[in-house]
Amino acid sequence: MVYDAFVLLSFGGPEKPDDVMPFLRNVVRGRGVPDERLAEVREHYMHFGGVSPINQQCRDLLAAVQAEFAGHGIDLPAYWGNRNWHPMLADTVAQMRDDGVEHALGFATSAYGGYSSCKQYWEDIAAARKAVGPKAPLISKLRQFHDHPGFVEPQADGVRAALATLDPARRATTRIVYTAHSIPVSMARTAGPTGGRYTAQLEETARLVQARAAEDLEHDLVWQSRSGPPQVPWLEPDINDHLETLAEKGVTDVVVSPIGFVSDHLEVIWDLDNEAKDTAARLGLGYARASTPGVHPRFVTMVRELVQERLGDQPHTTLGTLPTWDVCPSDCCTPPSRPAKRPGAAA
Missing domain, CATH: 3.40.50.1400 (Rossmann fold)
Structure with a gap:
């Protein structure tokens, strides 16, 4: 399989106070959640100036991964698209199409299986490709990495x-x-x-x-x-x-x-x-x-190793015993009848 790009898949978050309510409405779209309930969660964001740290964390991780790729001879242009806030994944897929990308590898900012933490990213990819239409590039999500x-x-x-x-x-x-x-x-x-x-x-x-x-x-x-x-x-x-x-x-x-x-x-x-x-x-x-991985050098190296693993240049590395798949079974992780995350949850 030939891959010609890398895309970071994440949840997204507001970056200024005016973003907060539109972002929260995106999170709960189709669930009938009134603005009165969203206003309570808005206060959590306003405690931090209306800014979620997640987008800057994604920028930092993407920059670190690009440097890691360059240091190991991996020639893949890197992109970033979110589920709920800019850059939206559909916009990113459109840019990838315009750049001539045909088949990208996607890394989601979640280590685990489950609907919101894994399968919903597959749904995000499908929805973004449908929105872009003809010539939308394929995106193959990298595997779960809880025990890497x-x-x-x-x-x-x-x-x-x-x-x-x-x-x-x-x-x-x-x-x-x-x-x-x-x-x-x-x-x-x-x-x-x-x-x-x-x-x-x-x-x-x-x-x-x-x-x-x-x-x-x-x-x-x-x-x-x-x-x-x-x-x-x-x-x-x-x-x-x-x-x-x-x-x-x-x-x-x-x-x-x-x-x-x-x-x-x-x-x-x-x-x-x-x-x-x-x-x-x-x-x-x-x-x-305790701190989270963030841009810890070993975590950044892991992203590169997961890419090389899919390219066939790196062995499948695990510390645990539970199986993981490159492509999840079609009947895994049934979508919930109720929201899997509260407004503002970040995967």
């Missing part, structure tokens, strides 16, 4: 660095808490060959990171950013509820590691650096938040 060394090792570095900021005299009563975006329980139990992939992969990532960063300590996988009607079950426990439980059990300090994210999206800096941090302070817990 280039994803696991930066997460472990983040946990070790966070631990170093806590009181070493209380290490025996310190806990590592891994977090990811909650999803409806019905989605987590999706039938088919990839049923339960999201939770299984996250559990494996947590084990792999823990073994490299703090194998002498106990750890948990919990959830954040739950949304939707209260009568619809979502994965639990929530990070804030879990901190309450840990404090009752005599835990004195926690490191919170958002392994469900590749960079410091708004949900990381709001839900963890504000809400969870405030909960920990109220409970008297020492608190440190």
Whole structure:
């Protein structure tokens, strides 16, 4: 297979206050969510000046990947397209067509299986190509990478660095808490060959990171950013509820590691650096938040290795035991009947 471009696929986010409500309306389009509900989420963005960090993080990652490609003789022009805000993927695909691109490799800013974290990107690609019409380039999405060394090792570095900021005299009563975006329980139990992939992969990532960063300590996988009607079950426990439980059990300090994210999206800096941090302070817990991969050199190298893997120049590299596919089975990850993400969620 011949590939002639690379495209970064992401969620998108507002870059000024006037962008926030149009962006949120894009996120919930077709779901009947009133502006009154969106206004609550808007306040999270306004706390940071109406700017989500995700777009700049994508620019930084794209620049780092381009430099990595150049340093290893990979001659692929690089593009970037989003699901919900500019640059929109359809506009990017149109530009790729105009540039003569025929078949690109796509890297999504999500490590895991599941509808919002994987299959919806395939849907984004199909919708963008349909909007562009004839001669729209093909885009083949690179595989999930939850157990790739280039994803696991930066997460472990983040946990070790966070631990170093806590009181070493209380290490025996310190806990590592891994977090990811909650999803409806019905989605987590999706039938088919990839049923339960999201939770299984996250559990494996947590084990792999823990073994490299703090194998002498106990750890948990919990959830954040739950949304939707209260009568619809979502994965639990929530990070804030879990901190309450840990404090009752005599835990004195926690490191919170958002392994469900590749960079410091708004949900990381709001839900963890504000809400969870405030909960920990109220409970008297020492608190440190581990960094995400971002543009960690090993993570950037991983992107290049995934490309070379598809080109046939690199072995399939994994640390875990769960299978992954270059092309997911057609019946995997059924779209949800309710929104998989709350407004403002970043994959």
